[in-house]
Amino acid sequence: MRRIIISAFIFLAVFGACGVGAGYFWLKHAYFAPGPSMSDTVVEIPKGASVAGIAGILQRAGVIDQPRVFRFGHRLFDDARPLRAGEYRFPANAGAAGAAKVLKQGEPVVYKLTLAEGLTSSEAIDLLRRDPVLKGDIVGIPDEGTLLPETYHFHRGTTRADMVQRMQNAMDTALDALWAKREDGLPLASPYEAVILASIVEKETALASERPHVAGVFINRLNKAMRLQSDPTVVYGITNGDAPLGRPLTRRDLETKTPYNTYQIDRLPPGPIANPGRESIAAVLNPLQTKDLYFVADGTGGHAFAATLEAHNRNVRAWRKLQRAK
DSSP, rough: OOOHHHHHHHHHHHHHHHHHHHHHHHHHHHHOOOOOOOEEEEEEETTTTOOOHHHHHHHHTOSSSSHHHHHHHHHHHSOOOOOOOOOEEEEEOOOOHHHHHHHHHHHEEEEEEEOTTOOOHHHHHHHHOOOOBBOOOOOOOOOOOOSOOOOEEEETTTTTHHHHHHHHHEEHHHHHHHTTOOOOTTTOHHHHHHHHHEEEEEOOOOOGGHHHHHHHHHHHHTTOOOOOOOOHHHHHHTTTSSSSSSSSSOOHHHHHOOOTTTTTSSSSSSSOOOOOOOHHHHHSSSSSOOOOOOEEOOSSSSSSSSSHHHHHHHHHHHHHHHHHHH
């Protein structure tokens, strides 16, 4: 009888060990098996989520089909690195092991926002407010000319205030570097004056190749104490950068004195009329060496430049002829 009891215990122990072993190999196979998703899936994991909570989120998103396999497999078969919060892209058929790898080693989903050259600060803030991924609101409008136009990359959870700060820091860094490499003898007393003039250049031409030439014209006019006579400054004096003018300028507009109307004021306006890009700032600080003092649209998207008023008037007549023909 005693032998029978001992044999039974041995049988149960062996059977149990076999069962545990089989369970272990089944769990390992299930953990590393492909998952149910047929395409890439973007999932956001909130901060503070437990492993069980993450497993539930992944199951509801269709990345995995067995939360317990994820929970226990992660503890048994993975390293000790924590699962990170954030928004991640899980590849098709990632499965439990693949999902855990993404949450440990993968990069969060990256979004981008492009601030185009020449936008006013009011337009830039409107762009940020309309972005569906950014969080939070912005109190007030940043000073004109303090935001650097370029493409910014960010993750979900980034606030709009954070983006404004990044744009301002980028402008400070770019301006410091460009100012340090400026040409000697420019009629610009400070980096701020360079931004003011660069914002006018930015609004005068959309052609990168023309910016140094347009800048050279304005530098020449400043050196000769001539008024800049720039139409975009007149527009800004009317709209304050809040919205497009929506109509052509009139003679009355040109004759109405505002702090920004460079047909009526000497030298530079009191502040920028937009947020200029690097190229416009660089053009102002290293302008084309030219004798030109005037320019007017030439009908091709660019401008005709002239060193004398007589030549400029001919260019103006040619431009008006093209407008009448249209």
